[in-house]
Amino acid sequence: QARPERLLHFARHNKCSAFSQQSALSAHAMEFFDPHFHIWDLSPESTSGHDPAVLTECPWTTTGNSKMYTEVDYEADCDGAPEVLKHIGGVFIDVMSACYPETPGEALQETCLQEAHWVAAMLSKSSRLYRYAPSACLEAPNASTTLSKLAEIPGCVGIRQILNHEPHWPRNGELGDLLDNEQWKKGYALLADVGFSFDLQLNPHQFAKAADHIQNHPNIPVIINHLGTPTLDDLTTKRDQYWDGMRKLAALANVNIKISMLCYTDKDFDKSPVVLDAISQILSLFGDDRCCFATNFPVDRKDGWPACRLYPALLAIASKLGLTEEQQRKMFCANARRIYKADS
Secondary structure (H helix, E strand, C coil): CCCCHHHHHHHHHHHHCCCCCHHHHCCCCCEEEEEEECCECCCCCCCCCCCCCCCCCCCCCCCCCEEEECCHHHHHCCCCCCEEEEEEEEEEEECEEEHHCCCCHHHHHHHHHHHHHHHHHHCCCCEEEEEEEECCCCCCCCCCHHHHHHHHHCEEEEECCCCCCCCCCCCCHHHHHHHCCCCHHHHHHHHHHCCCEEHHHHHHHHHHHHHHHCCCCCCCCCEECEEECCCCCCCCHHHHHHHHHHHHHHHCCCEEEEEEHHHHCCCCCCCHHHHHHHHHHHHHHHHHCCCCEEEEHHHHHCCCCCCCHHHHHHHHHHHHHHCCHHHHHHHHHHHHHHHHHCCC
């Protein structure tokens, strides 16, 4: 068990005013394979291809260089409460599909490949276990070539292309709703040719449309990001739209979901009965084999949820939901390793 003085050190080091010593003392330090994090490099000499006009600096980095958030910074953040959860690795999720909003997909593909190679080079320096889901523009005529090149990168197991539309996330103001784009649908089908999964980030009003499309491709694993990015309004006044669509997605056996970025829904999600109820219903719909906890670092770290606050909050949610130790080990580690082909 964790010693109280160690826990207080974590709290001071990470400035966690909401850190719960009691919850951490009672928690098992189980392994954590984090299925959703980002790294980036905004420095002028970078080979990452990342867009400084969209991505933010990280002033707390271990190197003191706020323009770079590297694997060293990420692992230091994830080690912020090792007596609570033991970080063993995770899955890099792209940032490119949020970058360069005015650049056409065909022209952006080379930058997507640039990001993927940079990430693989950075994470290969670590002794921890990593997989990658960079981006590709599936609506572009050169989608097949791009996917084939990504598949040549060891550890690259899928892609993400952000689909959020109205409200749109940067690129989709220009692209529109890609779920209505026939060329994008053809590009999506190509994922099966290279054995890739698809990380699905979208808005709740897009759920039903996404389910209609995904059911035509049962051999492509899908991982919903961040509970489907609901606002508090989506879980209250618009709850019927949210849950009707989520039930359609959950009915598809190849669809999984990440419990992450909860502070987007409510900045104090650990005190929110609405968020807790939503996670409970998600678990009922998907079962404990298709749900994963994730950090969304450094974004959630920037928004006030470092590991010494986030880990105890997630474990407290698991406790309130009555999850057994076996179920928790699945949702903090085993499920994500299986889904992202990191279980061997």
